[in-house]
Amino acid sequence: MKEYSKEHFADEEQFMKENNYPDLEDHKKKHDMFIDKVCVYEDVELLLRAPYYDMLNFLKEWMVEHITVCDQRIATFLNQ
């Protein structure tokens, strides 16, 4: 998931850059925070101590907040 996310985010950030998206830096920070969190879950010791639903909750919130709100703003910007 980490490698796929990194590749996807790099493509998305390049796309935003090419289209002069004004919130690129803030958006990139959110991508970086996601990768940081995924790295925590990659640590098996930490993962075993963390409640399973913590990871599911994080992924659910990411899907709802980032993809449907933050990424949608890119589409709205491009359509203007």
Ligand SMILES: [Fe+2]
């Ligand atoms: Fe994004």
